[in-house]
Amino acid sequence: MSDYESLPELVLIRKSRGGDVKAFSELYARIHKDLYKFALYTLKHPQDAEDAVSEAVISAYENLGMLRKEESFRSWIFRILSNQCKGRFRNRQQMEELEPEMAAPERDYAELHDVREAFGILNEEERIIVAFSVFGGYQSDEIGNMMEQKSATIRSKKSRALGKMRSVLE
Template sequence: MNNVELVKKAKNGDKIAFSQLYQEIYIEMYRYALTVLNNKYDAEDVVSETVLDAYRSLKLLKEEKSFKHWIFVILSNKCKRKLATYYEKNVSLDEEINVVDSKSEDIDERIMVKKSFAELSFEEKSIVTYKAIYGYSSKEIAKYMNLNENTVRSKLSRALGKLKCKMEV
C-alpha cells in the first residue's frame, strides 16, 4: 500500500495507518527536533505533540502526497515556538552541550560547532539540519520549508559561513 492510500486511511480515523506513516519518519522527526532544540526532553515532547496535532488535523491536509512535508511544517513550527520560550527564559545553551562519545581531540571543535550552531537563527538551524542529517539538496529543503530553492542555497551558505567564521575567530 502506498503512502497516499495510508494517508487517506488515516484521515478516516485509522490509527494503524497513521502509525505506519509515522514509522517511516519518526527517527527523522526526532533527530531534527533534537538538533534544533538541543534538548532531549523537549524534542520528545514536540514530536509527540506534533503527532497528536497532525492526527487531529489530518482531515485538513488536502494533498495526501505532501504528508511528510506537512508534518515537518507542524514540527518545525512547534520547535520554533519552543525555541522562543528558551530565549524568553534565557536558557543557557552551554549547559546543554553534551560531548559524549567524541574523541578527545575533537571535543573543542565540537563544542565550538555546537555553540555557533546555537547562535544561528531558527531558519538557519533548520536548513543546516536538513542538509547535515539527511543530506537533502537545496531543492528538497526548499520543498520542506516552502522556500525558494535559491533562497535556500544562499541561506545555507550564509549559515555555514557563520559557523566557519565563528570558529575561525
C-alpha cells in the first residue's frame, strides 16, 4: 500500500494542486471506474468513452488551479467529462450526417441487453442526468449545479427519463 492510498481525498487534491503528480494519479485511480461508466453509458462506445475520460483527466490536471472549491473536485471533473462527451456526441452526429453512405458500424451485442436498450432511447441530456445520478451518485441539487439548472428541473427530467426507460423494460 503506497503512502497516497491512505490519504483523504482533500489532502490528495491539495497536493495535486501543488503539482504532485502521484497525488493526482491516486485521485484518478479512485474515480476512474465511475468516470468510465458515465462516459460509456453517455456515448455507448467503449473507445469513445476511453478517449473522453482520457481527455477529461488531462484537462482536469492542466486546469486544477481553476478548481474553486476542493470539496467540489468530483462534480468538477464530472462536468469536464460531461462537456467532453457532449462534444464527442455532436461530432459523431455531424459525421453521420456527412457520411450516411458509410457501412453500418459493427453491431454492439451488449445493446441487446434490455437496460442498455432502455438507456439508448434517452436523449443526450437525459442520459447525462441519469448517468450523473446512477454512476456518479450525485443528488439533484449537485446535478443542477453542474448543468446550471434548478434541482426541481433535474428531478423532473430524471423522473421522465426513468419513466421512458421503465416503459422499455416492462
